[in-house]
Amino acid sequence: MLSRVANSTYWVNRYIERAENYARFMGVNFSLALDLPPEVPPQWGPIIITMAEEASFRQLYGAPTRDHVVQFVTFDTRNPNSILSCLWAARENARSIRESISREMWEHLNQFYLKVRERADKRNHDLNDLQDFYTEVKMGSQLFFGIVDSTITRNEGWHFGRVGRFLERADKTSRFVDIKYFILLPDPNTVGAPIDLLHWTAVLKSASAYNMYRQAYGVINPTQIVEFLFLDKKFPRSVIHCLRQAETSLYEISGTSLTSRYSNSAEKKLSRLCSEFEFVDVKEIFDFGLHEYIDQFQARNNEVAADIFNTFFALKPVGEQSS
Amino acid sequence: MAFTFDHYKTDGFFDEMFDEQGNVRPAWQAIRKRVEELPKDELLNRQHAAERALMQMGITFNVYSDGAGTERIMPIDIVPRVIEGQEWKRLQDGLRQRITALNLFLHDVYNDQKILKDGIVPRALVESCQCFLLPCMGLKPPKGIWCHITGTDLIRDDSGTFMVLEDNLRCPSGVSYMLENREISKRTFPEVFEQMRVQPVSNYPVRLLEMLRHISANPSPTVVVLTPGIYNSAYFEHSYLAQQMGVELVENRDLVVHDGFVKMRTTKGFQIVDTIYRRIDDSFLDPKVFRPDSMLGIPGLFDVYKKGRVALANAPGTGVADDKVIYAYVPRIIKYYLDEEPVIPNVRTYMCWEEEDRQYVLDNIDQLVVKEANEAGGYGMLIGPKSTRAQQRLFGMKIRQNPRNYIAQPTISLSRVPAIVDHHFEGRHVDLRPYILYGENIEVIPGGLTRVALRKGSLVVNSSQGGGSKDTWVLY
Known part of the structure; x- marks a missing residue:
């Protein structure tokens, strides 16, 4: 197997897993924020710290408000580990090894990326939509791994x-x-x-x-x-x-x-x-x-x-x- | 409600579906019937489904001018174009003849140069070609084959006669569209497809692999496709062909010259490569021999190639035979090597360095297309009927000063076929690029890429300028 192809295969999988996990981070923080007693303010900063992205976040946004964190973690292409960036990188890697992956894998990933990107272009993110959106990302990733398991030698x-x-x-x-x-x-x-x-x-x-x-x-x-x-x-x-x-x-x-x-x-x-x-x-x-x-x-x-x-x-x- | 051709106009052009009286030509009858049967919405849905499928498969090209890096598909028109079996047979003979002659020409030009010594093609013209590569002198590629893969551009004039517009002997692209368009048209018109008996194109990847294996000295060779990488506009095709053939798609960083062989880096160490179907230009192949600033090449590749330890398709140096100036000599090249008349004619080309032609061009400049010999992509061009007197005078002067640099051709109105435009059919101009493989035999794939100038009145079929494509059905 070509070293470059092996490397890209490895990264396609890593990036998709990463996108899924960041969607998990966000999804759960949303539900947690809703469960908190009224006197306790929801905390969005810890997500950024745990992602080890504090410095770049502060530079781009300043205070970790909900909207800022949503934008940074999910759609901001200046953050190389945002969900959108991860899916972009996964797709570009997959594009460079299309001949060695299954057609279903590529088509799913391509659509997955296009869908998230379309969502990124929509500027206002309301709460209901976002929760569904993070679930969709999680499912998109799980479907990807399902396709891998059922189509790859x-x-x-x-x-x-x-x-x-x-x-x-x-x-x-x-x-x-x-x-x-x-x-x-x-x-x-x-x-x-x-x-x-x-x-x-x-x-x-x-x-x-x-x-x-x-x-x-x-x-x-x-x-x-x-x-x-x-x-x-x-x-x-x-x-x-x-x-x-x-x-x-x-x-x-x-x-x-x-x-x-x-x-x-x-x-x-x-x-x-x-x-x-x-x-x-x-x-x-x-x-x-x-x-x-x-x-x-x-x-x-x-x-x-x-x-x-x-x-x-x-x-x-x-x-x-x-x- | 369904689509109808009742109000379709041929506007005085040669229309491939309807004759001058407006009668549908026999080969197209079944298509007309089916199109007029289908509800309009259904046909439009199929059109949209085809476009969606292309987007989904990622058969896109990037529009770089757009900062957001928008991806677009090359539009497809789902109504196929039909070519009759009889007509095709002639084209097939003509293309075989042309490729045979051009291959002999290439071998001769880089070895004994008999055709130059006999004065058939002026030596100065060949040697001043940008694509004439001195390092290839004396080169004897495996099995004597230079142009393994060719995509010849054909057009039809206002009498319907097929003519060669251009020979593409340097790794022509577009074959993936031919294959995917076929998949789409089989899904869109299965009944008509079956009824009309269309020749298959789907074994192209198999034939391609056979050819690539044939040109290696190794009986069980390792074949690879070499791509410049994912940012190349034809990347999809490189990847697609590698996938269809089941071979590795490599970039230059995967290859290295080591111990006198070309090898690829694998997770288990270095592995020898026997045949490279390269989709990068000659000048970028090897920075030690050609452009030293090439970031896409493999240093030392050419040396290994010359020693016969790796095969390349196509061979380096083939560009000299598809040069605009050399094109004018192809009928004579065919005559010289094969003692035959060309089966498919050239577009009449006036060579300004020959006195008689130059005089004709100067006298009729308002009706001709004048092209600068070394320019491509529509630069340095004068379209006579659409130019001003001042522009014509300027070109006349340039031609007198430097005749070597100019050719001229009559303005040809390309044939038209119907295409879906805003919920009805309108005639649009087309060309045709069939693909020819030169391995053990010369094989012309029955079909090709039909490019359509989708903008009204346009003669430009390039995808960057509003061109789309159609499937091409060649009948038995």
């Missing part, structure tokens, strides 16, 4: 796509949890109070985890929520599950058995990260500091991505002098 390309999708999802799930760290409570004594639990419920809903969590644990409890979203091996958006899925596909690409030793540095880094999540327990995470732990995870996850790039996509001729 389980070849190298498919595995590169999965690596991209799951590394991105692992990162974003950790950010859903992190957002809770930045949402300010009215006062420290409200930890564990209904409003705190409302936030934690929103976090679960961001990851479509509410029902699955309820089945597993019943009561809303922050420690257990973190355990579920990080360490539940069977929930498809948990960090450990995503890392495991990515690991499986990465080893399929090189043809190395998961039970034998890694064959390149990307595999080594990813397997090491998997083991970390395999053996850590939730108490250790809280002892370490939840936010700090998440930060560290995200950095290591990025290192894996960098190693994948160097191993598979940035091939240089051996012994050839660049003249």
Whole structure:
């Protein structure tokens, strides 16, 4: 498989997963804002902080009002990670590899992008429309992955796509949890109070985890929520599950058995990260500091991505002098 | 209510569907019947569905002048154009003859130059061609084939006679429209399609791949399509053809010359490439040999090619044979190599560097189209009937000063076919680009891209200037 094509396949999947997760961020914040008691103002700043886009947001908009955040996260093409930018990048990448993806994939993605772009041109965004819109984005992404699963041969390309999708999802799930760290409570004594639990419920809903969590644990409890979203091996958006899925596909690409030793540095880094999540327990995470732990995870996850790039996509001729 | 041709006017032009008396020509009867049967809304719905399908498939080109990067489709008119089997057979013979002769010409010009020594084509004209590439001297491409893929532009004059307007021997584009238009017309008029017995075009990608495999020395070659990238206006086509053939679509950054071979970067290391269907211009192919500022080429490619370790389609240097000036000599080129008269005539072309022709041009400049030999795309052109006396005098002066630089042709009113315009049919001018593959044999694909000048009265069929396309049905 051409390195460039593998790279683009990986990014198509990452960008779509990213667009979906930002739609989740926004959708849940909307519903949270509606659920808050009248004296508590809704908070839009934490989304920007969690996205690690604070500086560019402040430069473009200043204060994080609802409308500003909606525009920035959703439609602003100056933000390279806005939903519209992600879909644009996914589509441009897909356009450059049309010959190696299925026609359905391309046509869906093309329409998906055109629809979001059309919505972006509409200037006033009322609340009802927006909630539906974020649901549509989520569904658009899920349909895309459904099409991938039902039209693509389980070849190298498919595995590169999965690596991209799951590394991105692992990162974003950790950010859903992190957002809770930045949402300010009215006062420290409200930890564990209904409003705190409302936030934690929103976090679960961001990851479509509410029902699955309820089945597993019943009561809303922050420690257990973190355990579920990080360490539940069977929930498809948990960090450990995503890392495991990515690991499986990465080893399929090189043809190395998961039970034998890694064959390149990307595999080594990813397997090491998997083991970390395999053996850590939730108490250790809280002892370490939840936010700090998440930060560290995200950095290591990025290192894996960098190693994948160097191993598979940035091939240089051996012994050839660049003249 | 349905569409009707009752008020359709041919306006004195050669109309391909109706004769001078306004009777529908036999080959078109079934189409007329079906169009007049369908409710108007239904036909318009099918027209819109076809346009939507193109947008959905992303068969678009970018309009760069528009800051928002708007994408447009090339409009399609869903009523097909019909060419009778008998007529087609003649075109097919003519195109084979022309390609055979031009291929011999290319080989000769870059090797023994007999045709220049015999004085049939003036040496000075060939050597002053921008597309004549000195590095290609002595080149012997695999199996002696230079122009593997050709798209010859044909027009019909006011008597309906087909003529060659232009030879495109440098990777012509548009074949993807031919294929997609066919898919659309099969969905739009399935009954008529079946009834009329239309020759298929859908095996073009298969034939193309066969040809690309044929020109490699390797019995099981790795074939790739080389594109300048997604910002090229024909990118859709590059990607489409690669997909249809099931081969890799590569950009220059995917390729590298290594150990005397062209190789591509894959996730498993470097892999040798045997045949490149390149969709980038000659001058950009290899910065070591041609334009040194090329960002699209592969350094060292030409050297590997000359050693026969990679095949290129088309061969570099073919542009010399589709030059505007050389065009005028094609009838003589055919005569010289094949000792035959051309089956499809050229448009009469006056060469201002020949005294008799020059005098004729100067005397009749108000009725001719005068073209500057080295300009393309309508620049440096005088359209006699639409020009002022002052412009004519200016061109007359230029011709006298530098006759080598000018040719002239009669103003030809292209044939017309009906197209849907604002809920009724009007005649619009068309041309035809059939595609010819030169592999083991020369194969003319029965069909082609019919381009339509959708603006009223316009003779310009280019998509950038309001041109659209139609499917072309060649009957058995």
